[in-house]
Amino acid sequence: MFNRYRHIVIVASGAVLLGAALPPDEREPIRQVVVQQSDLSFGTPGQSQQAAEYQSPCRAGVDNRNSDLCAQWKAADAAQQSAMWAGIGTLIGGLTFAAAVAAAIYARRAAKHTETGAIAANKTLAHAEQTSKRELRAYLAVVPDGINQLIGTTEAMGHVLLQNVGKLPARNVSLFVYMEMSERNVEPKYRRADFQTPGGRSETERVVHPNGSMRQGCYNAHRIPIKEIFEAVDHNIYVWGIAYYDDGYGCPRYTRFCHRYTTASRNRTINPTREATETRVVIAPDKARYHTRGNDAD
Incomplete structure (x- = not known):
């Protein structure tokens, strides 16, 4: 039972490491904000430039500090990753706990078998001692x-x-x-x-x-x-x-x-x-x- 749990933990850890190794572009599609033409037709040229920067596209892995929308995406990404790693941590913790329980059960059974073996050995030794006395005594x-x-x-x-x-x-x-x-x-x-x-x-x-x-x-x-x-x-x-x-x-x-x-x-x-x-x-x-x-x- 303990070997079975160990294999499950190794497979889960490999899957997590494989997901982390993929390039950012392959993990998430390009986040593109569709800007309506009517939204850019008002205001002064300076205001239009600021709005364009505020609403500019935000690729995954691109650190655009002038884009508030990109910052929101990065916050969302961080929250998602945190939730993912928390889930993975919970899964690993559960598997570890299950492995610990299995090890405890195995150890208890092993201890019980050891105790049974010791009792049988003592009985065998006592029987051998009695047999030896019967064979060696005076008649x-x-x-x-x-x-x-x-x-x-x-x-x-x-x-x-x-x-x-x-x-x-x-x-x-x-x-x-x-x-x-x-x-x-x-x-x-x-x-x-x-x-x-x-x-x-x-x-x-x-x-x-x-x-x-x-x-x-x-x-x-x-x-x-x-x-x-x-x-x-x-x-x-x-x-x-x-x-x-x-x-x-x-x-x-x-x-x-x-x-x-x-x-x-x-x-x-x-x-x-x-x-x-x-x-x-x-x-x-x-x-x-x-x-x-x-x-x-x-």
């Missing part, structure tokens, strides 16, 4: 590590392996592990669904680095005598709990887990009444299944 996964018999005991303890699969160290790591055996063999739809975990975090200085791991067993109060595992027929053993940690950006996170074993998968070479002289696997880690309940993370 703790808890995988089954079997049910094992410890040295000098006849009891089995459920173990898990805590792994940092993220790209930043996990800090303030605390892990709670529990284990229980079902009271009887039940159908899958009647399997246990409620697995309570502590809601409070414990202050620790444990750090698990990227690709690092930490092994931990269940609480001593949750150990199961190996004899009971061998006597139970197709019962389920649940190893569950929760891990709390900071994700590397100071944000608290958690991972809840629940692994299910079946007593039918026990190591039948073990004597359940004999104390172990070395750590023995009662049910191997590959026999575990992730239970349909009790698994969650943020």
Whole structure:
């Protein structure tokens, strides 16, 4: 729009300059006063001469100071030129004002587009920052590590392996592990669904680095005598709990887990009444299944 107004102003200015450059004889015809013969037939010779000079022809551009009529024409010409230049000035002023309005509208729209672009850029930057944090933060996964018999005991303890699969160290790591055996063999739809975990975090200085791991067993109060595992027929053993940690950006996170074993998968070479002289696997880690309940993370 602004370029269109600029072209109009240039065309109008050229037309004005072209009109001013024409010779006076081409701009106006010769102004000739027709003098009637009867008007010059009276009076004295001196008066007739003065009347002739007063009423003499007045060409455009001729400065005849003795002709009152010529002076009137010059005054009329000056008034006409003044009116013309005033009109041209008004036209140019109007065009200039219109161009200024168009420039203001264009500037306003440009500012609006700039503001919209800045908002979009900020949103994109915020999204990229959030995506980067999600990709780089620490993630703790808890995988089954079997049910094992410890040295000098006849009891089995459920173990898990805590792994940092993220790209930043996990800090303030605390892990709670529990284990229980079902009271009887039940159908899958009647399997246990409620697995309570502590809601409070414990202050620790444990750090698990990227690709690092930490092994931990269940609480001593949750150990199961190996004899009971061998006597139970197709019962389920649940190893569950929760891990709390900071994700590397100071944000608290958690991972809840629940692994299910079946007593039918026990190591039948073990004597359940004999104390172990070395750590023995009662049910191997590959026999575990992730239970349909009790698994969650943020």
